[in-house]
Amino acid sequence: MKKICIVYGNCQTRPIREYLMSSKSFNAIYTIVNIPPVHLCNRKTGLDQQYLDTLSKCDLFIYQPVSEAFSYLLSSNYILSKLPDKCISIKFPISYFTGYHPQYTGGKNIPYADKNIISLLKLGKSKQEIISILSADNFYTFHEVKANLDATLQELKRRDTILDITLDNFVEQNYKDTNLFYTVNHPSYYVTRYLSIKILNKLGISGKEISNIKLQDLYFIGFMQPIYPSVIKHLNLSYLKLEDKCFNLGYTPMTFDKYMDKYIDIHIAKGEV
Secondary structure, X not given: OOEEEEEEOOOOHHHXXXXXXXXXXXXXXXXXXXXXXXXXXXXXXXXXXXXXXXHOOOOEEEEOOOOOOOOOOOOHHHHHOOOOOOOEEEEOOOOOOOOOOOOEEOOOXXXXXXXXXXXXXXXXXXXXXXXXXHHOOOOOOHHHHHHHHHHHHHHHHHHHOOOOOOOHHHHHHHOOOOOOEEEOOEEOHHHHHHHHHHHHHHOOOOHHHOOOOOOOOOOOOOEOOOOOHHHHHHHOOOOXXXXXXXXXXXXXXXXXXXXXXXXXXXXXXXXXX
């Protein structure tokens, strides 16, 4: 009989599960039981009883840290207390990186609101004026882009100090050559595959089994925060060309200018001004 594995955390757990299941060696040992991502669970009542029953039989618990501030009953500390003594636990990071997106702000009505669009709309700028201003390759200075990058890398390092699987070095070494994040908290397959390889290695399974597999980013690719021309320039992002349709809005590939045209309308319609 196969051992029971649970991958616990936010929406990033779904591609992690799929990568692990693509390993023949992992599949020969474990069956993954799906538990809903924490943001879809009831914060007041926690996991349904059927999932709590599964926790009591779990052999391998792979999880992201979930704070008690989010929900005590969904916190990783609480869930860990429900696992049997035999259970192996592996803690991996919540992937989060603002290096590409210094414009990001948590909006009232838009999850990935653009603080520059908001401020320029408040100043009474027209759509074409806003697009022109934000398209300038000197909108953000080198020092602003570098300070934002350094801050997010330091935050990754801080978070990684309590984890079994870390991400900071991988991001620092690869962000220039590959698009690692579609939004500040939606990693591309490069990140989820890397984390899955490290998890397999932790279990004594060769990560080479999945190193050449590219799973479609169906979960995250529908919305991609645009990367400003000034950020592309100062970070020297070799994989991006502004004339290409690099960014997705509603699963529709767009150039930066076209994306901003649509996104300004969304900010206005959603009252993010």
